[in-house]
Amino acid sequence: MDKYIDGVKKILEKEIGEKVNVAKPPSPDFGDFSVPCFTFAGKMGKNPEKIASELKDKIKKPSYILKVETKGPYINFFIKRDVLVDDIIKEAISKGESYGKVGSGKELILVESPGPNTNKPLHLGHLRNIVLGTSITNILKNQGKDVHIVNVVNDRGIHICKSMLAYMKSGNGKTPESEKVKSDHFVGDYYVKYSQEEKNSPDIEKEAQELLIKWEKGDKKVLDLWKKMNKWAMGGFEETYKRLGFSVEREYLESETYSHGREIVLKGLKEGIFEKDEEGNIVADLGDMGKKVLLRANGTSVYITQDIYLAKKRYDEFSFNRTIYVVGSEQEHHFRVLFAIFKKLGWSFADSCKHFSYGMVELPEGKMKxxxxxxxxxxxxxxxxxxxxxEEIRKRWKGLSDKEVKERSALISLCAIKYHFLKFHPRQNFVYNPNESLAFEGDTGPYILYSYARASSILQKAKKSGKSKNMPGDAEIELAKKISEFPAVAKRAADNLNPAAIATYSFQLSKAFNEFYSACRVIGTEEEASRARIVEAFRITLRNSLNLLGISAIEEM
Known part of the structure; x- marks a missing residue:
C-alpha cells in the first residue's frame, strides 16, 4: 500500500509545496488512508476544512484511486479494491521468504546474551534474556544488519567455589552420568547443598573464600575440579540453548578476561583520565554519578574493569557499529557508569553502546517450585x-501417534513460552501463567500456530489457478491490508528494538485471517483460486513474522 500512499503524497506536495503527512483512518468508512490538513492552515491562511475541500477538487485522481472524499479537515482516499488486494497478494507471494526483508547493509551489530553463571542452571531471567536476544537479532538481521550474538560466561569467583566446596565435601566422585542428572543441574545441586549448609554453619563461607584464594594462586587440584565442574555446567547450558534454538557465535570466559582491564585503568591513571582516592583506589570521577572504583588499592580489579576490557577487545575483533547488552533492568546504573567511562576514555564507540534493559518474569504463586x-x-x-x-494435544486430537504428540508438544510449548515472553514490552514485568499461554483462543502462541496450520490445510485442498468474477469483500480487503503492514511493522520493531510490536502484529494478522475464514468460504466456490492466493500470502507473511520472534511455524496441530 506504501506505493499508493507515496503516489498521492507526491501529487499533493507538488500542489501545496509542503511536506504531506498521512494518517490511518479509525474506520474503513473513512478510506484506506487520510491526509490531515491542519498543518497547511498557516501557509495557506485558510480553515483546514476549506483546504481539504479545495484540494479534493483540485488534484488529479490517480488511476488506482476509486474515490476521494473529505470529512472535516481530512481528505480520505479509497483505493480500488481489486487493485489493492491483487497487488498486495502478488508482492507477498513473489517475495516469499524475503517479504518484509531489507537488503543487506554495512552496519555490524553485537548482541550480548545471556551471561550465565557456571554455579547453577539457566533460570527464568536467562530464559527471557535468550528469547529477547534471539528476537532482536532476527529483527535486525531482517533489516539487513550483520548481527553476531556474543556471550560472557561468569565462570570464576566465589559462586562457583561454593559449588566446588560442596562437591569436595559430599560428591564422592559422583558425575552427572552416574547420577543420570543433566550436567548443569548436577552442579547446581551442589550450590543448593552449599546454601543449605551455610544456614547451619556460617563459617563455611570462610572455606569457600580460601578455595577462591587457592584458585587464584593456581592450585592444581582446585583448578582441575574447577575445569571439570565448569565443563559440566557449560555442557548443560548448550543443551538448553539447543532446545531453545539459540546459538552463540563468540563466547568470552570471565576467567580469561577478568584481570585484563588493569592495563587500561593504569594507563588511564598515567594519562590523568582516572585518579586515586584517599584510600589509594583508582577511580573514575563521573561528575553527577560520583566516583567509581576501577582498581582497588590492593591491586585487585572490580567487575566493571572486565567490562571495560571486553568492550575494547570486541571492538578490536569486530569493529562493530553498535553493541547491544541484553541485561536485566537491575543493572541500569552499572551500564550508565560503564558507558560514561567509555566516553571518559575517549573511545569512538562510546555512543554506539546500548543497554537493552528488560523487566522481571514471575510465576503464579504455587505453580512451580x-x-x-x-x-x-x-x-x-x-x-x-x-x-x-x-495433555492438551491428546485431548484435542485423539488419533495422533506418540511420536507426533511428542514432536508437536515440543513445538507448541516453545511457541507458547516465547510468544508470551515477547508480547509484553521488554521493560515490562509480567507474571507467566503456563496454562494461559497454552490456550488455543485469544492472544497466545497456540492460537497463532493454529491459524497458520489452518491456512496450510486450506492450501493443500484448494485449486491453484482460476480467476474470481467478483470484487473482493470487506474481510478479504482487511486481511490484505494487514498483510501489507508487515514490512513497516518489521522496520519499526528494528528501529525501536521492540519484539512486542512483531508479537502484536502476528496476533492481529491471525485475527484478520480467522475473520476472513469465517466470512469467506474458500473450497468449492467460484473464488476458490483467488481466495487461496490470499491464504498463501497470509501464510507467507505469518511465517516470516514468527521467524522474527524465533518461533517455528507448524503445518499441522
Missing part, C-alpha cells in the same frame, strides 16, 4: 509446559 525456593530453572519450566501441551 525451584530447589532454592526462589528461582525457577529454565529446563524445569520447559518440561512443565511441554507436559501441559502434550
Amino acid at each position: 525451584s530447589r532454592e525456593g526462589n528461582v525457577v530453572d529454565t529446563d524445569d519450566l520447559l518440561d512443565e509446559v511441554t507436559i501441559l501441551a502434550e
Whole structure:
C-alpha cells in the first residue's frame, strides 16, 4: 500500500509545496488512508476544512484511486479494491521468504546474551534474556544488519567455589552420568547443598573464600575440579540453548578476561583520565554519578574493569557499529557508569553502546517450585509446559501417534513460552501463567500456530489457478491490508528494538485471517483460486513474522 500512499503524497506536495503527512483512518468508512490538513492552515491562511475541500477538487485522481472524499479537515482516499488486494497478494507471494526483508547493509551489530553463571542452571531471567536476544537479532538481521550474538560466561569467583566446596565435601566422585542428572543441574545441586549448609554453619563461607584464594594462586587440584565442574555446567547450558534454538557465535570466559582491564585503568591513571582516592583506589570521577572504583588499592580489579576490557577487545575483533547488552533492568546504573567511562576514555564507540534493559518474569504463586525456593530453572519450566501441551494435544486430537504428540508438544510449548515472553514490552514485568499461554483462543502462541496450520490445510485442498468474477469483500480487503503492514511493522520493531510490536502484529494478522475464514468460504466456490492466493500470502507473511520472534511455524496441530 506504501506505493499508493507515496503516489498521492507526491501529487499533493507538488500542489501545496509542503511536506504531506498521512494518517490511518479509525474506520474503513473513512478510506484506506487520510491526509490531515491542519498543518497547511498557516501557509495557506485558510480553515483546514476549506483546504481539504479545495484540494479534493483540485488534484488529479490517480488511476488506482476509486474515490476521494473529505470529512472535516481530512481528505480520505479509497483505493480500488481489486487493485489493492491483487497487488498486495502478488508482492507477498513473489517475495516469499524475503517479504518484509531489507537488503543487506554495512552496519555490524553485537548482541550480548545471556551471561550465565557456571554455579547453577539457566533460570527464568536467562530464559527471557535468550528469547529477547534471539528476537532482536532476527529483527535486525531482517533489516539487513550483520548481527553476531556474543556471550560472557561468569565462570570464576566465589559462586562457583561454593559449588566446588560442596562437591569436595559430599560428591564422592559422583558425575552427572552416574547420577543420570543433566550436567548443569548436577552442579547446581551442589550450590543448593552449599546454601543449605551455610544456614547451619556460617563459617563455611570462610572455606569457600580460601578455595577462591587457592584458585587464584593456581592450585592444581582446585583448578582441575574447577575445569571439570565448569565443563559440566557449560555442557548443560548448550543443551538448553539447543532446545531453545539459540546459538552463540563468540563466547568470552570471565576467567580469561577478568584481570585484563588493569592495563587500561593504569594507563588511564598515567594519562590523568582516572585518579586515586584517599584510600589509594583508582577511580573514575563521573561528575553527577560520583566516583567509581576501577582498581582497588590492593591491586585487585572490580567487575566493571572486565567490562571495560571486553568492550575494547570486541571492538578490536569486530569493529562493530553498535553493541547491544541484553541485561536485566537491575543493572541500569552499572551500564550508565560503564558507558560514561567509555566516553571518559575517549573511545569512538562510546555512543554506539546500548543497554537493552528488560523487566522481571514471575510465576503464579504455587505453580512451580525451584530447589532454592526462589528461582525457577529454565529446563524445569520447559518440561512443565511441554507436559501441559502434550495433555492438551491428546485431548484435542485423539488419533495422533506418540511420536507426533511428542514432536508437536515440543513445538507448541516453545511457541507458547516465547510468544508470551515477547508480547509484553521488554521493560515490562509480567507474571507467566503456563496454562494461559497454552490456550488455543485469544492472544497466545497456540492460537497463532493454529491459524497458520489452518491456512496450510486450506492450501493443500484448494485449486491453484482460476480467476474470481467478483470484487473482493470487506474481510478479504482487511486481511490484505494487514498483510501489507508487515514490512513497516518489521522496520519499526528494528528501529525501536521492540519484539512486542512483531508479537502484536502476528496476533492481529491471525485475527484478520480467522475473520476472513469465517466470512469467506474458500473450497468449492467460484473464488476458490483467488481466495487461496490470499491464504498463501497470509501464510507467507505469518511465517516470516514468527521467524522474527524465533518461533517455528507448524503445518499441522
